[in-house]
Amino acid sequence: MFGKHLFPGGVHPKEGKNGKAVNSGNAIVDMTAPARVVIPLSQHIGAPAKPIVKKGDHVLVGQVIGEAGGFVSAPVHATVSGTVDEIRPCLLASGLTVQAIVIDNDFKDEWIELKPCDHPETLSAKELQDLVREAGIVGMGGATFPTSVKITPGPGKVIEKLIINGAECEPYLTADHRLMIEQPNRIVDGVHIIMTALGVKEAVIGIENNKPDAIAAISQAASGLGGISVKGLPVSYPQGGEKQLIYAITRRQVPNGGLPIDVGVVVMNVGTVFAVDEAVRDGKPLVERITTVGGLVNNPGNYRVRIGTPISLLLDTCGGLQNGVKKILNGGPMMGMAINDLEIPITKGSSGILALGKESEEPAEGPCIRCGRCQRACPMKLSPYLMDLYIRNEQYENSEKLGVMNCIECGACTFVCPAKRMLTQSFKTGKRVITTRRKTQAEREKAQAEAVEKEKAAAKAEEKKED
Numbered sequence: 001m002f003g004k005h006l007f008p009g010g011v012h013p014k015e016g017k018n019g020k021a022v023n024s025g026n027a028i029v030d031m032t033a034p035a036r037v038v039i040p041l042s043q044h045i046g047a048p049a050k051p052i053v054k055k056g057d058h059v060l061v062g063q064v065i066g067e068a069g070g071f072v073s074a075p076v077h078a079t080v081s082g083t084v085d086e087i088r089p090c091l092l093a094s095g096l097t098v099q100a101i102v103i104d105n106d107f108k109d110e111w112i113e114l115k116p117c118d119h120p121e122t123l124s125a126k127e128l129q130d131l132v133r134e135a136g137i138v139g140m141g142g143a144t145f146p147t148s149v150k151i152t153p154g155p156g157k158v159i160e161k162l163i164i165n166g167a168e169c170e171p172y173l174t175a176d177h178r179l180m181i182e183q184p185n186r187i188v189d190g191v192h193i194i195m196t197a198l199g200v201k202e203a204v205i206g207i208e209n210n211k212p213d214a215i216a217a218i219s220q221a222a223s224g225l226g227g228i229s230v231k232g233l234p235v236s237y238p239q240g241g242e243k244q245l246i247y248a249i250t251r252r253q254v255p256n257g258g259l260p261i262d263v264g265v266v267v268m269n270v271g272t273v274f275a276v277d278e279a280v281r282d283g284k285p286l287v288e289r290i291t292t293v294g295g296l297v298n299n300p301g302n303y304r305v306r307i308g309t310p311i312s313l314l315l316d317t318c319g320g321l322q323n324g325v326k327k328i329l330n331g332g333p334m335m336g337m338a339i340n341d342l343e344i345p346i347t348k349g350s351s352g353i354l355a356l357g358k359e360s361e362e363p364a365e366g367p368c369i370r371c372g373r374c375q376r377a378c379p380m381k382l383s384p385y386l387m388d389l390y391i392r393n394e395q396y397e398n399s400e401k402l403g404v405m406n407c408i409e410c411g412a413c414t415f416v417c418p419a420k421r422m423l424t425q426s427f428k429t430g431k432r433v434i435t436t437r438r439k440t441q442a443e444r445e446k447a448q449a450e451a452v453e454k455e456k457a458a459a460k461a462e463e464k465k466e467d
């Protein structure tokens with residue numbers, strides 16, 4: 001129906017000679033914990049965590065240092081043992097500044113007492129959800145939505161299928177690929193645990209066909225276990241997008257503005273599943289993650305990094321940068337964010353750090369020639385050139401009518417545009433303006449409603465006085 005793709009649109013970004021082919025063969029390496037970690041209290045979607053330590057406190061690895069700030073939130077844990085030096089603002093790769101807890105490492109690597117569980121099958125769904133919540137796990141593919149919320153379906157919500165995202169469709173990134181090759185049994189075990197927590201009988205692990213070794217390893221680990229299957233997927237970007245993956249595997253379409261749960265599905269990244277397995281089986285909170293370091297670095301690879309490690313130190317561990325670096329990205333080349341400050345820390349969502357050369361330079365924009373390529377590439381069936389036109393003319397309501405809020409910012413349209421139009425950037429701006437306007441409008445309406453209520457109350461009080 002969609003040619004070689006299993007979803008509408010999609011592109012095939014080419015990788016330079018430093019792409020996946022280099023890193024997929026590099027086994028995961030443990031990076032030495034740094035002398036100082038900077039652990040942001042907001043590394044997830046939802047309310048920031050609230051600090052529960054103060055300057056001078058001694059902390060152990062895995063100790064909660066920030067409590068979840070609400071239901072949609074996640075706690076954060078100390079990732080080294082040592083002393084809390086300060087709580088201060090910290091810049092994130094997203095450009096936001098949030099509060100962070102700074103810990104000086106005592107290099108004793110003393111952990112809290114972990115409480116392993118040899119028989120997760122004996123735990124109730126609620127007990128599993130609580131363990132995942134306490135471990136601070138969030139979507140590790142980059143979305144950073146708190147996992148405990150995902151595995152706690154609200155009343156009336158029926159989940160039929162769990163989909164595991166092993167597509168890793170962005171060029172250069174190989175952290176998930178390596179994890180699938182090196183830890184297939186633990187990933188499959190984690191899938192079982194999540195199936196129990198959700199009460200579902202079927203799980204499908206989707207992996208792009210350019211990772212035959214990962215498909216073989218996961219298929220082998222899942223063989224003989226009922227309910228878990230592996231599906232090889234055509235290589236196409238953004239195959240790992242939540243809506244695209246659901247459609248490719250189930251042919252169900254998540255409605256605009258809706259969630260996977262609206263079509264009876266929960267989607268989780270393989271890195272998240274592995275973290276769930278560690279949390280439940282070993283009692284280990286989320287204190288580290290696998291991050292790909294690629295591009296123009298001397299020793300590219302896949303590194304197990306303590307959360308809060310400055311990116312500069314990770315790059316040093318990789319032997320430093322080569323000549324010709326024009327841009328450092330946090331994330332993949334399609335959706336990653338350019339960063340200028342290398343003291344930004346690795347967070348729960350840091351799937352990759354890329355040092356890119358000339359290929360990342362942005363050429364001058366030309367006028368739109370109405371070729372329609374952007375429209376054909378869009379996996380959300382949007383009209384990028386028209387939305388862009390409206391946004392540039394500040395006609396945000398028209399771009400909203402065309403569905404700009406459904407744009408997943410995948411970058412496919414920008415990638416194919418022969419005029420090098422900065423389409424995705426334009427949609428990010430448009431969405432931000434529309435969101436701010438909606439918020440302002442909602443606040444205005446609330447203030448008006450409150451004023452009317454006040455007037456009514458005053459009038460009533462006046463009436464009473466007259467009586």
Ligand code: SF4
Binds near residue numbers: 372385417
């Ligand atoms: S791909 Fe570029 S040039 Fe072609 S229609 Fe879209 S915006 Fe215009």
Ligand code: SF4
Binds near residue numbers: 377378379410413414
């Ligand atoms: S960035 Fe948005 S508009 Fe462009 S292809 Fe992706 S979803 Fe479509």
